[in-house]
Amino acid sequence: MTAEQLIYIMLLLPVLGAVGIAIVGRIENIQEAVTLATAVGLLVAVLALLEVVLAGGRPATGKFEIIQGVELYFAAEPLGMLFACVASSLWIINSIYSIGYMRGNNEPRQTSFYVCFAVAIAGAMGVSMAGNLFTLFLFYEILTLSTYPLVTHKGTDEARAGGRLYLLLLLGTSMALLLPAIIWTGVIAGTMDFVPGGILSGKISGVFVAVLLGLYMFGIGKAALMPVHFWLPAAMVAPTPVSALLHAVAVVKAGVFTVVKVIIYVFGYEFLASALDFNWLVYVAGFTIIAASLVALQQDNLKRRLAYSTVSQLSYVVMATAILAPISIMGAVLHIAAHAFGKITLFFAAGSIYTAAHKTEISQLNGIGRKMPWTMGAFAIAAISMIGLPPTAGFMSKWYMLMGAIQVEHYFAIGVIILSTLLNAGYFMPIVYNAFFKQPDSKKGKHDDHGEAPMPIVIALTATAIGTVLLFFFSGVPLELAQQVVGK
């Protein structure tokens, strides 16, 4: 099988899976089996392609012209490969988790849930393999549209309101800002392909560089740069596996992935460093990191705190890329993977607590670690990764970011990273401490005689927690990919 065919398989497999799920729908066991089989098949295809890319291959295919000069074009490169690996491997674990969660909570409309999920994965694969801006935009929008029914899944007023905000903000920013930026790029550069070193060098100058960068950065609403971050906390009403999809597997990752991709392959970081008079992006991202952490500190709802933590962590990726130093960009690339594994563990834990104990607020979690040791143990490991301590993946990515910032002597960025590390510790550590060392409230609740969550949930969150640690010890592949991205 050629590498080009592998790309098509990656795109088609989740779609076929979605069709399969829709056909066998209503028979729970088979529908879940189809989901899992598709997810495993996808990972196999991704890993096969990974081998090609690691060996230096850059398979590309497509070039179907849609509008004059606008082509559907797919090309595998290291950054997209990393995103595809993260999304496809986490889809398997997330599917296992979903089985436990959806059954445990008797969620309605499970068929449409699994179908939309598979379509969203197809969207993520398309984003990761996009060879030009148009293709990326196409799949970016498919991802938005296919996740909207998932966010609104519960059908309550709150879910509908959250879904509305989600759709309007993501479609709105992408249509009003990102699309004009893409058309603008196409008109001045004469191409929309992703090329190492960028396509804009010499085509644009002065204040227009900053304007175009702004259109891209705020147009990519999925990266949740303040002030276009509101959709992320609002989308918290979704069932937990959906939150995991949004925060770890596909949606926000597609956002920061696109940010990195645009800066590296459209602008070219060297061109941007020379052409941008004032690098405003570092400051906006830095502000987002700190502000979102401060907001997270005040949230009592666990999922909301995690949501603001995500807003903050995403801006790490944006800021590290915006520093425009190769080493910090490597850190940004690594952080896409590191944050994915850490944050999915945290959400899995939150969902596990909700399923077993029906608790959603942090103040209710005193002493829960003794009843749910696996859940809270995994939560602790993931929290350590969020803070950026060894031996977890988060340490590695933060290390590179800091190195890059020091190398170019960007004191603002250094300060932001240090301060936010303290803030991260400030809003994660008390949860872990109280869960294990505080006495539970004496008042007896209805659901207090619970143990661990259902088995699939525990398996899933343990797996991702282990993944967080393994990424620290066996960082060869992501590191190699990150190196290939910056070409050093």
Place this chain on the structure above:
Amino acid sequence: MIEAQLPALQVIIPLFGAVLTALVRHDKASWGIALIVSLMMPVISFALLQQVLATETGIISYALGGWAPPLGIEYRIDLANAFILLLVSVMGALVMAYAPRSVTAEIGRDRASWFYTMYLLCLTGLLGIAITGDAFNIFVFLEVSSLATYVLIALGKDKRAVLSAYQYLIIGTIGATFYVIGIGLLYVMTGTLNLADIANRIGNIEQTRTVLAALAFLTVGISLKLALFPLHVWLPNAYAYAPSVATAFLASTATKVAVYLLLRIFFSVFGVALVFNTLPVSEILLTLSVAAMFGASIVAVFQSNVKRMLAYSSVAQIGYITLGIALANQTGLTGGIVHLFNHALIKGALFLSLGCLVYRMGIVKIEDMSGIGRRMPYTMAAFTVAGLSLIGVPGTVGFVSKWYLAQGAFENGLWWLVAAIMLSSLIAVVYIGRVIEVAYFRDVTAKPITPNRVPLEMLGVTWLLAAATIYFGIDTELTAGMASKAAEILLAGPK
């Protein structure tokens, strides 16, 4: 040779069909005649298109009755109107395949036959406007189609349909009168009614006040017919209360033919230099188009009748088409013309899926649609797909149109216009989103009014159009390719 007579057959066959249905006066037989006629039309217009492509000049000239132009009536077909003929005839064929049970259910057996008569007359008129190269002949066909349209609207079940038809009758007559005044002035100045001939003779006198007045009368008259904001007031009620089949047909053809007429008058008679360079037509049209895109879209958000909502959306979408004309560059005009086609597909699919809802549930109000997506999944899926196209999601026809328009705006250096195009399509997200949300994320409440499921032919045609909005969003060679060539011909001006 029959091939040589095709231009005449394109108009004569539906005219005879109309007479025949009026004589037969039997609902099923009339439908049969209307269907056969409607199925012949695309064959003829496709053959005409092939002929146009085969000729060296790119123009077929047909002397009606053997009277040579400019004295006789000339049917004159180039790529621009071949495209329109194909659009109108294909939409007619699809709508007729969909029609029988919907028409019987909404209009009743006894009057169904008249519906088909009026439909065929309307089709005759629309095809006639598109095919003829004679200014007065256009007026005749304009009246034929308009009069038939008034009746089609008045056949609606709701009592307000009659009032809407009357309203349209008055405004439509004003429009036609303006048109005929404009033509009269041109006749006085040039002594001819043949469009190509007028274009030839207008050169030396184009700055005279009479010619400019003629242009003004023609522009306003045609703008009334194509529902250019703020001359659109007849349209929302007409579309809302007409029978579903009539709405779908009119929405995807009538305004489109009027837009074609405007293109013809602007580009092939008066020429780009006069209309866009000397006069501020571009500025006026641009302003009105943007006002339509925002104004009508915002009004659409607040409608509770979904048919009315889509009608206001049509006014907004016509704004996109006229925007392409106002840009008057190759890319922008291509965008306008391709949107003519794309919007016909989209609105056809949307109104036909509403027709399915009316047939089975008897509802058009948004609040009654609660949970309808689960009760009628196939119908609402088609609505959703077409709705996404209307919004302009990539991979759909709406995106193709907007891409061309935005690029055309960029080329003219109109930055703010790019933003306006994108922002106005966000309003479409809101009004389509309202329907989707109610249909899918609320509990089922509505009760069917008929035990029958939606007939296969209704669902099939709706789905065919919905699928076409995706297909032509990916394979744009036919649509955008033709639009681009048509734009080239139009911009080149009168020959």
